[in-house]
Amino acid sequence: MNHKLPVWVVEDDEDDQYFIKLAFESIKPPIDVKLLSDGDQLLPNLQQATVLPQLILLDLNMQRQNGFETLQEVRATATFQDLPIVIFTTSTDQNDLVKSMQLGASGFVTKSSNHIDLIKTVKSFIDTWSLAA
Numbered sequence: 242m243n244h245k246l247p248v249w250v251v252e253d254d255e256d257d258q259y260f261i262k263l264a265f266e267s268i269k270p271p272i273d274v275k276l277l278s279d280g281d282q283l284l285p286n287l288q289q290a291t292v293l294p295q296l297i298l299l300d301l302n303m304q305r306q307n308g309f310e311t312l313q314e315v316r317a318t319a320t321f322q323d324l325p326i327v328i329f330t331t332s333t334d335q336n337d338l339v340k341s342m343q344l345g346a347s348g349f350v351t352k353s354s355n356h357i358d359l360i361k362t363v364k365s366f367i368d369t370w371s372l373a374a
Contacts (some may be wrong), residue, residue: 245370247273248366249294251283251311252329253303260356261298261329266361267291272367280311287321298329299346301337309344316345327366 252258258276265272275294277283279298281301285294288353301308308328315321327348328341348369353359 247275247292247294248278248298249275249283249286249295249310250298251277251280251303252298252300252331253278254300259350260359261363263357264356267360268363268367272363280306280308280314283311284314284318284321287315287318287324293321293324295325297324297326298366299326301328301330301332302339309340310348311361312341312344 250258252261256322258278262274262276265274266291273324277286280299283297283299293295299308299311303311306314308330312326312328312371315324315326326345327350328337328346329350329352330337331352341349350362353362
């Protein structure tokens with residue numbers, strides 16, 4: 242059983258949610274994943290959480306509140322300033338990378354639509370953020 246803290250994924254695309262969760266669950270031991278469907282859900286969920294996530298993957302392009310706004314909102318809250326938040330997006334725009342880092346992102350990773358590449362990316366998250374039990 243995995244005793245590490247969970248990973249939260251803030252992603253509005255249901256297909257992306259499914260494949261990201263599947264990739265984390267395919268790792269042994271599987272990593273617990275909490276899915277949030279829009280940026281405006283992140284701060285209220287963090288404020289109500291009894292256990293904070295070990296890592297947050299945040300999409301940039303969402304309907305109600307985009308990733309930039311969400312990142313800025315979370316970083317403006319002292320309690321959550323040090324939470325690892327990685328922008329996980331389809332964007333390859335250098336300006337998005339620069340803006341994300343200026344707003345306090347812990348990293349910026351471009352999503353792959355290939356499931357094998359997604360699993361490799363998830364494994365790198367586990368190694369980088371020490372998510373394995």
